[in-house]
Amino acid sequence: MGGYLWLVWYEAASKLTPKHWTLAVTYEAHDRAYATVASEHTGRYTSRVIRRVHLTSNHPSGAYGGRILLGEVNDNVLCSLEAYSDTAAELVNTQNRKRGQNSSNCQDWAHIIVRSLEDAMLLPQASQAGSLARLEKCPRAG
Template sequence: MVAYLWLVWYDAASKVSPKHWTLAVTYEAHDRAYATVYEVMSDNTGEYRSRVIRRVHLTSNHPSGAYGGRMLLGEINDNVLRSLEAYSETAAELVNSQNRKRGQNSSNCHDWAHVIVRSLEDAMLLPQGSLARVEKCPRVG
């Protein structure tokens, strides 16, 4: 069965705050499709933890902000879908490691999505150019 992988972003609390990004998987390509959402959230130590939320509408608001927009990254197969949670956890670990090297005030949660999309594109599981499109998506405000 084919599924659709989306990058979804939510409005930030202010014009200088980062937008919250998630990756969402649906089996239908319309606004009211139910999605499984993959994301990272900061814990009380300042590190990102991967989490999965099931059965949310693709265009629903998120507790961190109102729905802002989305971009279809491509179709994925069941093998990718089964691995996506592991990809998310590994990407969170990589981002946390990089953020520790950068310092506390320069962490970047958007790197999590970049790591996953780059991995899927490099493995030819997403179309070429997917990462370049993600890099153009709104990050702030």
């Protein structure tokens, strides 16, 4: 059984602050689909996988803003999402120690995971229409 990987973003507190990004996997491609969502938390980043939330639900960090389909995925992505999320969170924490805690990097976290999934050939490969290219087009701030 296959699924869909989405990048979901939430409204920012102001036009100057970054939007919060998260990743979601669904088995259906419509707004009311239930998703498994991988997210992270600011400060010392820790990943969290939440199951059975609506794709377009609000997030504790803000109101739902939009989404983009990154690609069709197989069950291996859903099974390994937590491990990818944990690894990405640790990489972000390492980077935070170098550049300071006030850096916003849920977007870095999402990039690391999508690039890793592409490298593992679990998402469409990098190209004009690849997942990472679509992710680059997503809104970053307010």
